[in-house]
Amino acid sequence: MNPYIWFMLISTVVCVILLIYAVANHNSERSFFLIFSSICTFLYTFGYLLEIISPTLEAAFIGVRVQKMGSPFLVLLNYLFVRDVYGEKRFRFRTLCLLFAFPVFNLFTAQAFPLVRLHYTHIEYFWNGMIANCQGYPGPVNYLATAYSFVFVFFNLRRILNHLRGAGKQQKSQGLCLLASILIPLVVNIYHTLSANQLRLDLNPFAVSVSLALLLYSVRNQNLLNAVPLARAQVIESMVDAFIVCGKDFSFLDANRAAKKLFPELNTLQPGDPMEQVKRFEQENELCLQIDGEVRFYKVTQTHILQNNKSSAICIVFHDITEKENQLQKLYGKATxxxxxxxxxxxxxxxxxxxxxxxxxxxxxxxxxxxxxxxxxxxxxxxxxxxxxxxxxxxxxxxxxxxxxxxxxxxxxxxxxxxxxxxxxxxxxxxxxxxxxxxxxxxxxxxxxxxxxxxxxxxxxxxxxxxxxxxxxxxxxxxxxxxxxxxxxxxxxxxxxxx
The missing domain is CATH 3.30.70.270 (Reverse transcriptase/Diguanylate cyclase domain)
Structure with missing residues (x-):
């Protein structure tokens, strides 16, 4: 088997692995669009694999048809997935129907060729002894589909770049993976579109596979699906309330900026380090601290994080109630x-x-x-x-x-x-x-x-x-x-x- 076919076979296997992993993590609501994106990517790569091993035009175009069952939806599904990752409100069903209307139309015009020549005007078959290529010449719907995809790619890039500003270390790593998963297919697609070689190897399916491999890496190693979502992490980081996560033994796990400002000693701790000073909050509901020469009052709330019905960690939130306490003191003074x-x-x-x-x-x-x-x-x-x-x-x-x-x-x-x-x-x-x-x-x-x-x-x-x-x-x-x-x-x- 020639290396080109091995190349695409590996890409197809990667898509299958990510699809299985996404389905296995279906309990995370943010995996919903990733599952469908994985299915579409598998159809795209598998269809291209069929195309390059086909001995005739008819067989090659079957592979193209399989590709077109997935490729019209890829960019839109990735756009919706990124929105979920950043915790943005999901679109209503009516809006989703409108967004998917053109990709569905694109799908049907591609499948209806040669009866309808809106997606392709005509196609040619090329073979160089190693790979086959079913060359389709774009019609008006094809051009519109390209423009449609670039619009959502732009939206995705802008969204990720905006969230990278001021993000924490883990959030930056996750954001960079998302950014790479969009830029790699974009660059490859531009190169392929501008290339004049009719027997060129189409690297778009491989680029999409690499994109999904990056998502798989982020899912497995950066907790993209299971950990705190990026948007929530950024909300926690920008919270006025101090937020500390510690183990059952009060070992340090994480803290937001407000907590590190309230307790500067947290800046020197690494995950797993003992946090003796926090143990005193175990039995306290309120706390009085002197901050910059001013006495401030905090309400202390503890929440146990359950995993398999067992407490695995503790979230401690310090909510500033100084203004409320001052108001109560004023009311007490007026009444007393x-x-x-x-x-x-x-x-x-x-x-x-x-x-x-x-x-x-x-x-x-x-x-x-x-x-x-x-x-x-x-x-x-x-x-x-x-x-x-x-x-x-x-x-x-x-x-x-x-x-x-x-x-x-x-x-x-x-x-x-x-x-x-x-x-x-x-x-x-x-x-x-x-x-x-x-x-x-x-x-x-x-x-x-x-x-x-x-x-x-x-x-x-x-x-x-x-x-x-x-x-x-x-x-x-x-x-x-x-x-x-x-x-x-x-x-x-x-x-x-x-x-």
């Missing part, structure tokens, strides 16, 4: 604190006070409740306006809040009244603290629009000794009664309930 005095509002104060006094440790603690009221506050509003009154309230609230301990509760009871719950304090300690507070407020000068204001407060005190049943409502009644006494006694003074 008084917007003017920046201390607890009435509802929050009572909730926290009741919770504190009903706890187990409250039975063995001493508590004091203070009712603080500004003296003659109405005259401040009447004289200087409500804006000045707001400044006075804000200043007094800052003094009161800063005067007591962090575990003491301070809130706005209403109007110009402030209430405070002091924990684990004796009567003498309470008296000293309250007197110091009253003095601080009296000696504070509050500037407002060129004026200097001095305000005083009256304070009612109630004390609940250790071992007694502490009640916010009862302490509030006692403190309010003591405040009434302090005001009636001349204001700017403190009064203890029961004296």
């Amino acid at each position: 604190f008084d917007p003017l005095m920046h201390i607890y509002n009435r509802a929050t104060f009572f909730d926290r006070a009741n919770f504190t006094l009903s706890s187990d440790k409250a039975k063995n603690c001493r508590y004091a409740l203070l009712m603080i009221d500004l003296d003659y506050f109405k005259s401040v509003n009447d004289t200087y306006g409500h804006s000045c009154g707001d400044t006075v309230l804000e200043t007094v609230a800052v003094i009161v809040k800063g005067h007591f301990r962090k575990n003491d509760l301070v809130g706005r009871y209403g109007g110009e009244e402030i209430v405070a719950l002091l924990e684990n304090i004796s009567v003498s300690q309470m008296r000293a603290a309250v007197e110091k507070l009253r003095t601080n407020i009296e000696n504070t000068i509050i500037p407002y629009q060129g004026n200097e204001l001095n305000v005083t407060v009256s304070i009612g005190m109630a004390h609940s000794p250790a071992g007694s049943v502490h009640s916010v409502e009862e302490l509030l009644v006692q403190a309010d009664s003591a405040l009434y006494k302090a005001k009636n006694d001349g204001r700017n003074r403190a009064w203890l309930y029961g004296e």
